[in-house]
Amino acid sequence: MSNHHDYPGRIGVLYGGDSPERPGSIASAEAVFKALSGAGMRAEMIDLGDLGELGATLRARIDVALLACHGLGGEDGKVQGHLEQLGIPYTGSGVLASALGMHKPTFKTLLAALNIDTPKSITVLAEHSVESTLTTVELNLGYPVFVKPAAGGGSLGAGIAHNVEELAGLLRARRDQPYAEYMVEEYLDGIPCTVGILDQGGPVVLPLLTFETDRMFFDYEAKHDRGLRRETCPAALPEDVEQRVTEIALRVHRLIGAHGVSRVDFLICTDGRSPVLEVNTVPGLSEQGNLATMAAAAGVSYIELIKRILDTAFTKVSYVP
Numbered sequence: 001m002s003n004h005h006d007y008p009g010r011i012g013v014l015y016g017g018d019s020p021e022r023p024g025s026i027a028s029a030e031a032v033f034k035a036l037s038g039a040g041m042r043a044e045m046i047d048l049g050d051l052g053e054l055g056a057t058l059r060a061r062i063d064v065a066l067l068a069c070h071g072l073g074g075e076d077g078k079v080q081g082h083l084e085q086l087g088i089p090y091t092g093s094g095v096l097a098s099a100l101g102m103h104k105p106t107f108k109t110l111l112a113a114l115n116i117d118t119p120k121s122i123t124v125l126a127e128h129s130v131e132s133t134l135t136t137v138e139l140n141l142g143y144p145v146f147v148k149p150a151a152g153g154g155s156l157g158a159g160i161a162h163n164v165e166e167l168a169g170l171l172r173a174r175r176d177q178p179y180a181e182y183m184v185e186e187y188l189d190g191i192p193c194t195v196g197i198l199d200q201g202g203p204v205v206l207p208l209l210t211f212e213t214d215r216m217f218f219d220y221e222a223k224h225d226r227g228l229r230r231e232t233c234p235a236a237l238p239e240d241v242e243q244r245v246t247e248i249a250l251r252v253h254r255l256i257g258a259h260g261v262s263r264v265d266f267l268i269c270t271d272g273r274s275p276v277l278e279v280n281t282v283p284g285l286s287e288q289g290n291l292a293t294m295a296a297a298a299g300v301s302y303i304e305l306i307k308r309i310l311d312t313a314f315t316k317v318s319y320v321p
Helices: 022-038 048-054 057-061 078-086 095-102 104-113 130-140 164-176 220-224 239-255 290-297 302-314
Strands: 010-015 042-047 064-067 121-125 145-149 159-161 181-186 190-199 203-205 209-212 230-232 261-269 276-280
Touching: 010 022, 010 048, 010 057, 022 042, 022 302, 042 048, 042 057, 048 057, 048 078, 064 078, 064 302, 078 095, 095 104, 095 276, 104 121, 104 181, 104 239, 104 276, 121 130, 130 164, 145 164, 159 164, 190 239, 190 290, 190 302, 203 239, 209 290, 239 261, 239 276, 261 290, 290 302
Parallel strands: 010 042, 010 064
Antiparallel strands: 121 181, 145 159, 145 181, 190 203, 190 209, 190 261, 209 230, 261 276
C-alpha cells in the first residue's frame, strides 16, 4: 500500500476507554476521523469501552484499526493483543513495545542497561508505607523530587515535592488515584524537548520540538492549553545537543521494538545532561498536538501524517512480539 493512494478499506478509529487520558484520546480520534472522512476515506469511531461486546463482529465491521487510544488499556499492549487475536491489522507498535513504553520502571531499567541517561528514581508500590518511601527518598534521591504514576501520561497524577512534608502529602493523595504504582524521580531543571519518529521506509526523526512554560512544570494544563506554553519547532538547540538527542531517540525507538511511530521525551538541562523521560508509542494525534506540529515542520501535512500512520498497520514484519 503506497502513500499516494487513499486506502479503500474500512478504518476503525479506536479511542476512549476508561483511562484517565480519555479526554485526550477523544480529541485525537475526532481529529483523525474528520481528516480521513474529509479525504473521502471510510472511517468510523469505535470506543474501546464497546470492544468487549463487539468482539468477533469487529472483523466484519473494519479492515484496519487506527489507534488513537492513550494511557492504560489503549497504549499498553492490551488492545494490541486483542487485535492480534482477532487478526485485524492495527497501526503502530506491537504488544511488547507498547507494554515496555507504558511501564516506566521497566523502561528505565532497559535504559540503564544501555547506559542511556534517565533521571534517578525509585518505584513506590501500593503496599509501601509513606514512611518507608520517605526514608528511601532521603537516602537515594534527596530533594526536590518529581512524583508520577508508573504507567500513565499527560502529566496526570504528577507533582513536585520540595521537602519531606510536600512528598508525604503527595504520597497520601495518590491513594485516591487509579494508579497502583508510582515513581519518585530526582527533579531536574531543564527545557522539555520531544522527538517524533515516523516510519518512512525506516524510522526517520522529525524536527525537534521544545517547550517553555511559566507553570511549576510541564503539567496537564500546559500540555492542553497552548496559551500556557511556548513552542519552538524546529528547536533552537546547539548542534551537538540536537545530534545527541536525535541519536538517542532512535536508539530508544529500536530498544523497545517500537514500530511505525513514536515520540521520545527528553529534558535538556543546563548542566549538559539530556536525560530521557519517557517514550510514547501512541502519541497524541490532534491537529494541534506535538506530533502534528513536528510533522508540519518537516513539510508533512496533517492528512499525510495520518495516512503515513495508517500505512504502519501494513508494514509490520509477520511476527511482532
